[in-house]
Every structure is written in C-alpha cells, then in structure tokens.
Amino acid sequence: MTNDYTIFAIIEKHLDEMTDLERDIAAYFVQNQFTAETLSSIVVAEQLHVSQAALTRFAKKCGFKGYREFVFAYLNTQEKLESAYGQVHLDLTRRVLMDYTELSKMTYELVDEEKLLRIAHLIDQAKRVYLFGKGSSGYVAMEMKIRLMRLGVVCEALTESDSITWATNIMDEDCLAIAFSLSGQTKAVMSSLTEAHQRGAKTVLFTTRQRQGQDPFTEIVSLASTPNLNYGNRISPQFPMLIMVDVLYAYFLSIDKPRKERIFYAYWSKPKDDD
Numbered sequence: 001m002t003n004d005y006t007i008f009a010i011i012e013k014h015l016d017e018m019t020d021l022e023r024d025i026a027a028y029f030v031q032n033q034f035t036a037e038t039l040s041s042i043v044v045a046e047q048l049h050v051s052q053a054a055l056t057r058f059a060k061k062c063g064f065k066g067y068r069e070f071v072f073a074y075l076n077t078q079e080k081l082e083s084a085y086g087q088v089h090l091d092l093t094r095r096v097l098m099d100y101t102e103l104s105k106m107t108y109e110l111v112d113e114e115k116l117l118r119i120a121h122l123i124d125q126a127k128r129v130y131l132f133g134k135g136s137s138g139y140v141a142m143e144m145k146i147r148l149m150r151l152g153v154v155c156e157a158l159t160e161s162d163s164i165t166w167a168t169n170i171m172d173e174d175c176l177a178i179a180f181s182l183s184g185q186t187k188a189v190m191s192s193l194t195e196a197h198q199r200g201a202k203t204v205l206f207t208t209r210q211r212q213g214q215d216p217f218t219e220i221v222s223l224a225s226t227p228n229l230n231y232g233n234r235i236s237p238q239f240p241m242l243i244m245v246d247v248l249y250a251y252f253l254s255i256d257k258p259r260k261e262r263i264f265y266a267y268w269s270k271p272k273d274d275d
Contacts, residue, residue, distance in 0.1 A: 007070075007077040009102045014062050021050065025058045029074065039071045100239065106224035107243045116244075119178075119219050120251035122202050123148065126176035129155035130167050130196070132189045133180035140180045140206075140241050147249055152263040161188035168192040173200035182223065182237055184209030193217065206241055 011026045018026060028048055037043070041052045052067070059070035081098060123129055129148065133141035138159030145157035158164045165188065171177060177196040181189045184207035194216070197203045203217040208225035224240040253260055 006080065006098060006102060007074045008098070009106075010062055010073070018058070018061050021054060022058045022061055024048070025050065025055065034074065034078075036071075036075060039074060041067050103224050103240050104243065107240045110222050110224055111244075111247060112221075115219055115221065116248050117251050119204055119221070119248055120255060122176050122204065122218065123153060123252050124255050126202065127154065127174040129153055129176045129178065130171065131155060131157040131178050131180070132164050132192060133157070133159055134161070134164075134186050134189055136236070136238050137180040137182060137186070137189075137241070140238050140245060141178075143242070144178070144245050144249075148252075150264055151253065151260045164188050164192045168195045168199070171196045171199045171201040175201040176204070177201050178204045178206070180206045180241060182208050182225065182241070206244060208240075 008030055011030060015023060015026055025048060028044075041055050044055060045052050055067045059065075059067040062070060064070045064073065131141035131145055133139070138157070141157040141159060145155050148155050156167065158167050168177070175196070177193055179189050179193040184190065184205070193203050193205060197216050197218070204219045204221065205215070205217050206221045206223060208223045210222065221244055223244060225237070
C-alpha cells in the first residue's frame with residue numbers, strides 16, 4: 001500500500017471494518033510508540049495476549065498484504081515524523097503536529113470549490129444571515145459572524161436552543177441559515193435548519209456526517225474527521241470546520257472585493273473600546 005497518509009490515518013480509515021479484537025490491536029499501535037525491535041510480531045502478540053495470526057488479520061484489514069508490510073509502513077511513518085518534526089523533541093508534540101497535517105490533507109480532498117463559491121454568493125445575496133451552532137460549534141458560528149460583519153453582512157450567531165428556534169420563526173426567502181454541527185445530529189440545530197428551509201430560506205450545513213440525499217438543504221459541506229481514533233483528544237475537532245470557513249471567507253471576499261475592502265478598512269479605522 002502506497003499513499004501519502006500516515007499509518008495512523010490508514011488505521012482510522014479501516015477501523016469500522018474491524019472486529020473488537022482488531023480494534024484493540026489498532027488502539028495499541030495508535031497510543032504507543034515503537035521501534036523495529038518492539039514491533040516484532042512475537043513481542044506484540046505477547047504484549048496483547050493475541051496470536052500472530054490475529055496480527056496478520058489486522059494488517060490485512062488495514063489494506064496490507066501482511067503484518068510485515070504493516071510494520072514497514074509504521075516505521076516509514078516514524079521516519080516521516082522525524083524528518084518533518086526533527087527539531088521537536090517530544091513525541092506528543094510530533095503527534096499533535098501530525099494530526100493537524102493529516103486533517104489538513106483530508107480537508108484538501110473534501111474541498112468543493114464550486115460549492116463553496118455558490119455558498120459565497122448565497123451570503124452575498126442574502127438580506128440576513130443566521131449562523132447556528134451549539135457547544136464548540138457555536139464558537140465557529142460566532143467567529144464567522146464577526147468576520148462577516150466586518151465586511152458589511154447583516155448576520156447573527158445563535159448558540160442556544162431557544163434563540164435558534166426563535167430566529168427560525170422570522171426567516172423567509174430573503175434569509176440564509178448556515179448551521180455548524182460536526183455530528184449532523186444536534187437536535188436544535190438540525191430541526192431549526194429544516195424549519196428554515198420549509199420557510200423558504202436558503203440553508204447550508206457544515207458537518208462530518210455523510211448526509212447527501214437525506215436532507216433538503218440547499219448545500220451540505222462535508223468536513224474531515226477521525227471519529228474512531230478521536231483526534232479530538234489532542235486537537236480541536238473544530239479545526240477542519242475552521243479551515244472550510246476560511247476558504248469560504250476567501251471566496252466571499254473575492255466577490256466585489258473593492259467594496260468589501262472599503263467596509264473592512266472603515267471598520268478598523270474607527271476607535272475601538274479596547275484601543
């Protein structure tokens with residue numbers, strides 16, 4: 001198997017296909033650091049109290065011909081980490097930086113330029129923009145609100161269930177509702193986005209969940225995630241969402257850019273309370 005992904009991303013990709021035992025083996029490789037000697041099938045089998053045949057089956061589930069090829073890929077990842085982050089002395093620091101790199105790669109593959117440009121035009125054409133998000137996704141909604149307001153967009157970020165519901169009740173075909181939900185299952189967010197659509201508003205959903213064909217929303221933006229290995233333990237799960245927001249913001253800024261730049265610089269030229 002040859003690709004640009006690390007061994008950890010490869011394991012993540014195939015984890016849903018594994019048995020409980022194979023998932024335990026996967027966790028062992030992800031959560032620990034090894035050398036060529038400690039990756040010996042005999043050593044690992046003894047540590048995990050499994051057979052060497054189980055290690056072979058695990059490797060094949062990951063797309064390798066056998067355990068030896070898996071070990072080669074694991075050591076190759078270690079070499080890449082040393083090469084890319086050689087000046088970093090602690091393995092945990094390397095892992096965090098690697099997680100960012102992996103999620104950036106995954107986001108790159110999911111970027112749909114035509115879709116993001118369409119959404120940028122929806123923002124530009126809307127009389128009012130409402131941004132939905134609860135919990136940590138609410139911070140993304142508030143960040144986007146601040147950035148859009150500085151470019152003259154009439155918008156509001158709503159992060160509580162009641163406020164999201166109330167705002168939906170006054171939406172019409174001149175409005176745009178943008179929802180942020182990593183799981184795609186946040187009840188208040190999803191029900192209100194559906195209601196906004198029924199009232200004629202344009203609707204956009206940012207989510208890691210594959211929902212295409214299930215929802216009536218105007219656009220659905222797919223986000224990178226590693227739910228099985230839970231990269232969120234080390235970095236913010238909102239990171240891929242923020243990347244997409246940055247790309248969308250760049251597209252929006254490009255529409256009638258001179259006018260937006262005048263608004264932006266006018267905002268910054270005014271005295272601020274914290275100046």
